[in-house]
Structure formats: C-alpha cells, structure tokens
Amino acid sequence: DQQVKQNSPSLSVQEGRISILNCDYTNSMFDYFLWYKKYPAEGPTFLISISSIKDKNEDGRFTVFLNKSAKHLSLHIVPSQPGDSAVYFCAASARGQGAQKLVFGQGTRLTINP
C-alpha cells in the first residue's frame, strides 16, 4: 500500500507562473513532511519541510501547505524559474519510528517552459 502518493507524474508550467505540486498521505501517524528536489543523475536534495503542528511553512519562493484533516500537502513555487525543472518528491515520517525513516511518494516531474 502506498502511504504517500503523488498522483501527478508530471506538470508543465510557464516561467513566472505558480507551480503547485500535490501530495496525499494515508498514515495519520505521520507528523513531519519534507519535499526533496532531484535533478537527473544526482541525488535528491532537501527543499523544505513542515511539522504537523503547523499548516504553512515558507522559504523564499517555496511554500508548503499542510491540511491534516484532508491528509494533503502541497508545494507552491512562485515565481517558477527554468532551474526549478526537476523531479519533486514528497516524504513523510512518523514519531517513534526512530532514525527518521522517510516514506516517499512516487515523484512529480516539473517542467518550466520559457
């Protein structure tokens, strides 16, 4: 069973517009969520995170929103830039699992068009 789902395999956005990437989860024990960005032939790099005690976290052009009742989080990128073209993974972790084990979604390939 896929505990973390990213239902959009790909997303295409025009440069300067807003990119919205979505992620759903099923495990109510998850209490920390992260977004990673991955370029081809590289490892994922951390982008932004949010604790379940918050509903929003902002870092520059990147904002993550968490809706606990809907078990849904989203990543907003404003404005989108060509360098944002990458695969984005959302990940979740549950307290008590130890060693901060992460459960990843399938990823969404974001393409920013000039």
Added chain:
Amino acid sequence: NAGVTQTPKFRVLKTGQSMTLLCAQDMNHEYMYWYRQDPGMGLRLIHYSVGEGTTAKGEVPDGYNVSRLKKQNFLLGLESAAPSQTSVYFCASSPVWGRQYNEQFFGPGTRLTVL
C-alpha cells in the same frame, strides 16, 4: 566537504554475482540509510543505521545485507544478485541535532543493472 559519496557510479552484474556498494560521508552524521529508486515507485528504504556497529531493516530488506564498521561508511551488499535488484541505489545520512527531525543528505546514486 565532499558530503555523501557513493562507489561505484555504475555497475552491470550477471544473475547470481555478488557485489558491495560503498557509501561514505564526511559530515560526522550518526544516521545512514540505503534506498532504492525504481520507476513509478519513489525511493524505498532498504536498511539503515543509527550508529557505528548498528544496522536495522527498512521497508525492502530482502536480498541485501549491510554493515557499518566505521561511522563514516555504510556498505550495502548483494550476495546473489537478481534482475529484480536492477535499480538506482541512493545512500543518505543525517545528523542528530536538537530538533526532532533533520533532513537527510543524499549521495549521487549507483545505477545497478542485473542481467
């Protein structure tokens, strides 16, 4: 700092062969992890370690063994490779700071093909 490095970058094996993937980190992190990434599946945790001399199973441990003899190194072994183990393998490490959670730092990956 080199961060997290992985050796080798690419490898082709025949079914039944064995190999070891090496992960090294120079950030003095306590935790280390091995993931595999398959198309449409995201990253899945194979094994992890919370410190030197300790290892534990993750989500998909079957067919793999690990060892952490030194804090900076985490080895992933395939004793008898199978085509189902064709994947991209990522190593990661994370610190133990005051916060509850800390982000993981990933290596560049090893692309393994088993024929």
